[in-house]
Amino acid sequence: MLPSLSDERGPPNSWPRPAGEEEALRRIWQRPGGWRFPTAVNNTVIGALYLGAAFVFFVLAGILALLMRVQLASPGNEVVSQDLYNQLFTMHGTTMMFLFAVPAVEALGVLLLPQMLAARDLPFPRLGAFAVWAYIVGGVVFFSTIFYGLAPSGGWFMYPPLTTAEFSPGAGADFWLLGIGFIEISAIAGAIEIIVGTLRTRPPGMSLEKMPIFAWAMLVFAMMIVIAFPAVILATMFLEIERSFGWPFFSVDGGGDPLLWQHLFWFFGHPEVYIIFLPAAGLVSMIVPTIARAPLVGYRLIVVALVGTGFLSFGLWVHHMFATGLPALGLAFFSASSMAVAVPSGIQLFAWIATLARAERRIRLTTPALFILGMLAIFTIGGLTGVMVAMVPFDWQAHDSYFIVAHLHYVLIGGMVFPLFAAFHYWAPVVSRRRLSEAAGRWSFACMFVGFNVAFFPLHIAGLAGMPRRVWTYAGELGVGELNLVSTCGAFLLAAGILIFVIDLVRNFRFGIGEETNPWGGGTLEFLPQGVYSTRSIPRVTSREPLWDRPALALEVARGQHYLPNAPTGGRETLITSAIEARPEYVIQLPGPSWTQWIAAVFTAASFLLLTVKIVVPALVCGAIAIGACCAWAWQLDKGPGGGPVDIGGGIRVPVYMTGPAGHGWWAMVVLMFVAGSLYLAYLFSYLYIWTGAPEAWPSPSVLPPPGAAVAAIAALGAAVAAYVLAERGLDAGRRMSLLPWCVLLAALLLAAGVGIGLHAQWQAGVRPTASSYAALVYTDSLLNGQLAIAVLIMAGFTAARCWLGKVDLRRRACLENTGLLLRYTAAQAAVGQLLLHAFPRFV
Amino acid sequence: MRAPRAVPAAVRLFGTTAFVLAGLLVWGLHLAIVYGVHHLACARGVDAPVVAAIVALATFAALGLQAALLAKPRWIASRLRPPPPDAPPGAFLEAVMRWLAVLGAAGVLWAGSAILFVAACGGG
Numbered sequence: 002m003l004p005s006l007s008d009e010r011g012p013p014n015s016w017p018r019p020a021g022e023e024e025a026l027r028r029i030w031q032r033p034g035g036w037r038f039p040t041a042v043n044n045t046v047i048g049a050l051y052l053g054a055a056f057v058f059f060v061l062a063g064i065l066a067l068l069m070r071v072q073l074a075s076p077g078n079e080v081v082s083q084d085l086y087n088q089l090f091t092m093h094g095t096t097m098m099f100l101f102a103v104p105a106v107e108a109l110g111v112l113l114l115p116q117m118l119a120a121r122d123l124p125f126p127r128l129g130a131f132a133v134w135a136y137i138v139g140g141v142v143f144f145s146t147i148f149y150g151l152a153p154s155g156g157w158f159m160y161p162p163l164t165t166a167e168f169s170p171g172a173g174a175d176f177w178l179l180g181i182g183f184i185e186i187s188a189i190a191g192a193i194e195i196i197v198g199t200l201r202t203r204p205p206g207m208s209l210e211k212m213p214i215f216a217w218a219m220l221v222f223a224m225m226i227v228i229a230f231p232a233v234i235l236a237t238m239f240l241e242i243e244r245s246f247g248w249p250f251f252s253v254d255g256g257g258d259p260l261l262w263q264h265l266f267w268f269f270g271h272p273e274v275y276i277i278f279l280p281a282a283g284l285v286s287m288i289v290p291t292i293a294r295a296p297l298v299g300y301r302l303i304v305v306a307l308v309g310t311g312f313l314s315f316g317l318w319v320h321h322m323f324a325t326g327l328p329a330l331g332l333a334f335f336s337a338s339s340m341a342v343a344v345p346s347g348i349q350l351f352a353w354i355a356t357l358a359r360a361e362r363r364i365r366l367t368t369p370a371l372f373i374l375g376m377l378a379i380f381t382i383g384g385l386t387g388v389m390v391a392m393v394p395f396d397w398q399a400h401d402s403y404f405i406v407a408h409l410h411y412v413l414i415g416g417m418v419f420p421l422f423a424a425f426h427y428w429a430p431v432v433s434r435r436r437l438s439e440a441a442g443r444w445s446f447a448c449m450f451v452g453f454n455v456a457f458f459p460l461h462i463a464g465l466a467g468m469p470r471r472v473w474t475y476a477g478e479l480g481v482g483e484l485n486l487v488s489t490c491g492a493f494l495l496a497a498g499i500l501i502f503v504i505d506l507v508r509n510f511r512f513g514i515g516e517e518t519n520p521w522g523g524g525t526l527e528f529l530p531q532g533v534y535s536t537r538s539i540p541r542v543t544s545r546e547p548l549w550d551r552p553a554l555a556l557e558v559a560r561g562q563h564y565l566p567n568a569p570t571g572g573r574e575t576l577i578t579s580a581i582e583a584r585p586e587y588v589i590q591l592p593g594p595s596w597t598q599w600i601a602a603v604f605t606a607a608s609f610l611l612l613t614v615k616i617v618v619p620a621l622v623c624g625a626i627a628i629g630a631c632c633a634w635a636w637q638l639d640k641g642p643g644g645g646p647v648d649i650g651g652g653i654r655v656p657v658y659m660t661g662p663a664g665h666g667w668w669a670m671v672v673l674m675f676v677a678g679s680l681y682l683a684y685l686f687s688y689l690y691i692w693t694g695a696p697e698a699w700p701s702p703s704v705l706p707p708p709g710a711a712v713a714a715i716a717a718l719g720a721a722v723a724a725y726v727l728a729e730r731g732l733d734a735g736r737r738m739s740l741l742p743w744c745v746l747l748a749a750l751l752l753a754a755g756v757g758i759g760l761h762a763q764w765q766a767g768v769r770p771t772a773s774s775y776a777a778l779v780y781t782d783s784l785l786n787g788q789l790a791i792a793v794l795i796m797a798g799f800t801a802a803r804c805w806l807g808k809v810d811l812r813r814r815a816c817l818e819n820t821g822l823l824l825r826y827t828a829a830q831a832a833v834g835q836l837l838l839h840a841f842p843r844f845v
Numbered sequence: 846m847r848a849p850r851a852v853p854a855a856v857r858l859f860g861t862t863a864f865v866l867a868g869l870l871v872w873g874l875h876l877a878i879v880y881g882v883h884h885l886a887c888a889r890g891v892d893a894p895v896v897a898a899i900v901a902l903a904t905f906a907a908l909g910l911q912a913a914l915l916a917k918p919r920w921i922a923s924r925l926r927p928p929p930p931d932a933p934p935g936a937f938l939e940a941v942m943r944w945l946a947v948l949g950a951a952g953v954l955w956a957g958s959a960i961l962f963v964a965a966c967g968g969g
Contacts, residue, residue, distance in 0.1 A: 200858075210937035301937065305944040312869040312945075313952060316876045328887055329967045330900075333959035334880050341952040580858045581934055662855035693888045 012562035013541060013651025022567045023537060029568050030121070030534035033594045039134070040594035042126035043533065045432055048112025049512055051133045055105035058140060060499070062096035065089050065147070067496055070456075074489040076477035086473040087154035088173070092147050094157030098273065099181050100140045102417060103226075106280035107191045108133075109424060110219045114195065116431060116527035117213045119542075119558075120202035121535045121565075121575040122591055124665045125194045127598040127634055132190040134602035139187070142610050143180035146173065153177035156471060158266055159240070161251040161259045166244040175241065175613045182237040183609040185230045187602075192223035192230075193672045197665055199223070200580040204526070205564055206542040207583045213525050213545070214297065217304050218283025221311040225276050227672060228315065231680035233269035235687065236262055239781070245615075248770045248777035250691075256698030256774035260325060261690055265683060267318035275314040275342075277413065279307055281420035282349055285373055288420075288427050289353045291523045292370045293360035296546060299352040306345035306352075313342040323396045332393050339391030346384055353377065367521075368442030372423035375450045379415030383408060386461070401471075404464025410457045422449070422502065430515040431527055441505035448498030455491025459484040524549035530559040538563035538650070539576050542583075562650075569647035570657050572640075576649065577665060587659045588647055590640045597634035601627045632799055638666075639803075641813045660815045670819045674826045677789060681830050684778075684785060688837065691774045692845070698775040700768075702843045710762030711839040717755035718828040724748035725821050732811060741809070742801035745820065749797035752824055753790045756831050759783060759838070782834040789827040796820040860925035865938055867914050867921060868946025875907035875953045887966035896965035904957025911950035915943055 033040050041047065069089050072080045081089065111129050115122055123129055146152040153173040155164040164174045199220045203212065239250040240262065249255025251262055290297045297303065319327065319335035354377070357364060364370060386408040390396045399405055422445070429437050463481040464470075475481065519528035524546025529536045540563045544550040557563060565576050565588065573591040578584055604627035611620035645657030661667060692699060728744035760783040770780040800816045803809050809817055863870070879900045886896045914921060918939055928935035 208934040210934045301940055302944065305941055305948065308866070308941070309869065309945055309948045312866065312873070313948075316873065316952070319880075328883065328965075330896075330959060330963045330965050331880060331883050333963045334876060334883075334956045337955035337959055338876065338952060341948075341955050344948065344951065579854060581861060581928055582932070667855075693885060 012557045013564060013653075014538065014562045014566055016557075016560045016562050018561040018566055022561060023532075025568050025571075026534040026537070027532060029571075029573055029593075030532075032533060037594065039599045040596050042122075042130045042592065042594055042598070044111055044115045044122050044126065044129065045533075047126070047130050047133050048108055048110075049432055051104060051108030051111055051136070054133070054137050054140065055101050055108055058096050058100040058144065059105070060503070061144060062093050062101060063496060063499065065093040065096070067492055069093065070489040070492040072474070073485050075486060076475055076479070076482045078474050083473040084154065087471075088147060088150075088152040090471055091153050091156055091177075092144070095153070095177065095181065096144060097413075098157060098277075099184055100136075100144065102277040102413070103188055103273070104136055104140075105421060106222065106277060106417070107188060107195070109280065109284070109421075110195045110222070111191065112432065113428060113527060114198055114216060114219060115202070115535055115575075116531065117216060117525055118199070118202055118207070119204045119526045119529065119536045119539050120198070121539075121573065123194050123198040124202055124575075124577070124589055124591070125197065125669065126573075127592055127595060127638075128190050128669075129194050131598040131602045131634075132187040132194070134599050135187040135190075135606050136184055138603055138606035139180055139183050139609065142606070143176055143184070146176050151176060158270060159262075160266075161240060161243075161262050164240065164244075165251060172614055175244065178237045178241040178244070179609050179613040182234055182241075183606065185234055188226055189230055189676055192226035193669050193676075195219050195223040196227070196672050197668045201577050201665055201668065202575055202589075203578050203583045204539050204542050205576070205578055205583055205585050207578075209581055210301075211542055211545050211583075214286035214300070214303055214307075215280070215283035217307050218279045218286070221307050222276055222280045222283075225272050225279075225311050225314070227675050228679050229269045229272040229276065231676055232265045232683040235680055235683045236265035236269075238784075239265075239687070242777075242781075246771070248780070249774050250687075250777055255772075255777070256691065256695035257777075258691055258694045258774075260322070260694075261687055263322050263325065264318065264690065265687065267321040268315070268683070271317045271321060272311075272314040274412065275310055278416040279311060281417040282307070284420045284424045284427075285353060285376065286349070287523075287525065288369050288373055288423055289356050290546070291427075291521050292364055292367070292373065293356050294522065295356060295359045295361060296524075296549075297352065298355040298359060299348070300545065302348050303352050306348040309345040310342060313338060313345070317342060320391055320396070323393050324400045329393075336391055336393050340388060343384060343388050343391075350377065350381065350384075367426075368437070368439055368446060369423040369427040369521075371443065371446040371450075372419045372426070375446060376415055376419035376423070379411055379419060379450075379453065381415075383411030383413075383415050387412060399464060401469055402464035403460045403468045403470055406470050407457045407460035407464060410453075410460075414453055414457075419449075422446075425502070427521065428527070429510060430517050430520050431531065432512060432515070433509070434511040434513040434516055435509045436517065436520060437509050438505050441501055441508075445498045445501040445505065448494050448501060450498075452491050452494030452496070452498055456488050456495055457491070459488050459491075463488075518555065519548065529555050537561050538566035540564075541651075564650045564653075566650065569649075570640075570644045574657070576655075577659070585649060585653055585655050586663060587655045588645070588649065588657045589665060590657055592634075592638055595634065595637070597630050597637075601630035601634060604630065628795060632795070635799065635816075636803075639808070639813060639815050641808075658812070660812075660818055664815060664818075666815045666819055667822070670822045674822065677826065677830070681785060681833075684781060685837070687781075688778050688841075691778060692841075695774055696845070698773040699842050699845065700775065704766065705839065705842055706762035706766040706768075708839055710758060711835040714755045714758040714762070714835050715832050717751050717758055718832050721748045721751035721755060722825055722828050724751060725824055729817065729821060732809075732814065732817070735811065738804075742804035745797050745800050745804070745817070748824060749790075749794045749820075752793055752828055752831075755828065756783060756786045756790045759831070759835050760787070763838070779838055782838060786827065786831040786834055789823065789830065793820065793824050793827055796823060857926055861927040861938060864922055864925040864927040865942045866945065867942060868911055868949035870949075871907050871910045871914070871946075872949035872952045875903055876956060878903045879956065883965060891966075893965040893967075897960050900957065900960045900965065904953060904960070907953045907957070908950060911946050911953065914946040915950075918942060 032043050072078050199216050242248045243250050249257040251257045251259045316338040320339045426437050426442050463484045466481050468481045518530050537559050538561045540558050574588050577586050577589050604623045608620045608623035642658035646654045648654050724744050725748040728741050763779050768776045770777050800820045882899050927938050930936045
């Protein structure tokens with residue numbers, strides 16, 4: 002039975018608190034400095050680093066945009082060469098989308114969510130640090146390719162056949178495919194952290210209907226990453242394998258289909274727009290009530306809008322493919338979804354306007370308020386042109402023209418960049434000793450708002466006048482020279498606004514604990530008094546704006562009168578609560594600073610990048626070092642149940658260790674299985690899609706491997722699961738402890754054997770992956786299952802080692818359970834694969 | 846410490862998620878069916894009126910499910926076990942579920958009505 006929060010009036014702990022509590026917290030949560038800085042895992046350090054790196058990429062991609070605008074300022078210009086121009090627009094789009102937009106909003110989640118939830122940190126601090134360092138190393142190397150002519154030049158969505166080895170020789174496309182695929186893996190790591198953190202580290206009493214809107218937005222954002230990103234990871238795998246080894250996924254000659262790339266890319270790419278927009282909308286929903294000094298109008302409907310937008314956005318991908326010749330009724334389905342998704346976006350806009358209209362006093366036009374108002378104007382225009390291009394006949398006219406360039410910049414800069422600048426100013430006092438300058442903020446806003454509209458509004462007209470996008474130059478006779486010149490002037494004014502912000506940042510931003518606790522009079526928990534340990538105690542929450550509804554809360558929390566005012570296990574901890582009602586469940590023991598996650602990140606990035614340039618052996622060595630570092634990192638995580646249960650205040654005692662479905666590690670593994678499941682569903686879609694286009698590539702039943710091979714493979718998979726279940730039951734019964742590690746290893750080996758049997762049968766039947774799209778897909782199944790089987794083998798070795806060293810027992814069994822989860826999932830996926838590969842060709 | 850009651854709590858979260866998203870899941874299923882059937886049937890040369898009839902049938906079925914979700918949310922709740930309406934987040938979650946079902950129904954109607962204006966299997 003979960004503890005109930007009985008007394009709703011007074012704080013749960015008495016005051017004064019025992020001496021030394023706060024000092025102990027400060028010592029435990031101290032941030033490593035100097036040369037040990039890379040070992041830091043505090044969310045404020047990692048979040049600020051993440052956000053800073055994303056902003057640097059924003060500036061760099063902006064400089065590329067200015068170069069493009071200079072080139073386009075007048076007809077027939079030759080400031081840059083045609084090839085460099087192609088690299089510029091590819092790197093601009095790729096950097097903005099993959100290295101700035103998604104990382105920036107994920108960084109805000111890492112930075113602000115624990116503060117908004119009054120948690121001491123997110124539940125997997127080292128995973129967050131790993132994601133950030135992997136992103137920084139991978140991003141820097143990827144971006145640097147522009148300086149030595151190795152940058153990709155196929156556009157940010159890299160359509161084949163343009164990007165196949167035949168038409169894009171050289172390593173540019175490979176850098177895009179492996180670099181971006183790798184950065185997406187780091188985004189997924191961050192998403193796992195955010196999902197578990199949002200659901201499990203809320204303060205007691207903050208049930209789902211009291212959760213800050215930004216937390217809702219980040220939850221939807223992270224779920225969308227889990228579902229959407231695997232599709233593009235699969236697409237990049239397909240294209241890289243085709244480029245490197247000639248497996249024909251996209252080449253028509255081998256039965257492939259270039260449209261498959263577009264389906265997979267846009268299944269990720271369209272939700273990507275909302276992956277960027279929804280967190281920004283969450284930021285707006287947090288700032289607007291403070292501006293208006295009134296609770297948000299329509300909280301419930303805004304939650305509906307966030308969830309609805311996130312869900313509907315997965316039904317829009319074909320609207321990027323209206324000009325590909327698909328049947329008209331199919332286009333109409335997606336046109337309808339594209340218009341339907343405007344409804345929840347509209348709900349949010351009207352809720353913000355209604356909240357502002359409800360203001361008790363005249364709205365103070367502070368810098369965050371100005372950026373929010375600017376966002377409302379710009380995003381509304383972008384949304385309206387979005388509805389226009391959602392209509393098929395109009396899209397056919399505007400497709401691949403500068404109208405689309407204008408539309409997407411109105412949506413993305415209005416929907417994400419302006420809210421981000423509002424957020425920079427609004428939340429700077431939480432992580433900086435000083436506020437940013439109001440005067441500089443106003444100048445920055447004025448230049449950005451005017452500059453943006455001068456830069457991008459004329460491009461609507463240029464597009465309608467017939468100017469295609471991605472052209473290096475254009476003829477004067479087209480009549481768009483003046484529009485382009487105006488646009489270039491606007492771009493420089495926009496850049497000047499950003500430069501003012503950078504100067505302000507250099508002059509005023511000083512990382513640390515803010516001198517002002519709540520400068521804007523906000524009602525949410527991030528404006529509680531903070532230390533390096535986050536809040537002194539974790540508050541009991543009874544409303545959506547606890548600082549407005551309980552003015553004494555800040556003082557009570559700072560005095561340590563709420564939950565967990567100390568460090569009962571002597572290490573880093575935070576409170577884990579139930580996912581729906583937020584009742585205290587246990588205290589999680591968090592890992593502290595370490596080099597392990599940093600080494601893992603750097604060597605994972607190195608491995609991917611060396612593979613890109615085909616330096617295989619050093620790449621494998623780097624991969625092995627990265628895996629070793631991951632094992633060393635994971636070894637320190639399971640601290641065991643010693644020291645619990647502990648008193649957290651209000652007479653509530655909770656354990657300090659939890660495994661099984663209540664434990665945070667179990668949740669992370671389940672989310673990871675969702676990622677693997679989404680990847681495999683994208684594979685199943687690809688298999689069926691290629692079959693509909695090229696059924697002649699599928700062999701007749703007489704040349705398929707014998708059905709007995711599938712039976713043998715599935716039997717091995719079943720035996721793997723059975724061996725594992727026996728091991729777990731033996732542990733439960735307290736018997737056969739010496740056999741436990743051997744059973745775990747045997748189960749993993751049987752799993753690998755099951756995958757291997759399936760692969761061997763295909764090879765024996767004469768199927769070769771380069772022969773046809775069918776054969777390539779058959780081997781991709783083995784690839785997907787094989788990589789999971791390798792992961793299970795490594796985890797099984799890790800679990801066996803812990804068993805031998807006495808670190809696994811009836812209660813301390815997190816690694817055993819997590820390995821078991823992945824093993825079961827892999828066995829199920831591989832069995833589905835065998836059924837698909839053996840049954841489908843026999844029945845069609 | 847291993848929590849023997851933890852499984853129901855985790856299962857309850859999945860049930861709650863399915864309950865809240867029920868209307869949108871119906872929308873997703875409808876889109877998958879109408880797009881999948883249209884793509885496959887047209888590629889295989891099935892007659893356009895047959896394809897149109899399948900789309901219409903799927904649309905009516907999806908709308909019927911959405912109506913049932915709106916009219917009888919307690920029926921589905923009894924199977925998926927979200928928090929009861931008298932517990933703190935229960936009423937909120939039920940309201941969110943209903944609004945999402947309305948949104949999903951609008952999406953189904955919007956997509957399905959295309960069959961009234963555009964011929965099945967026609968060129969794009």
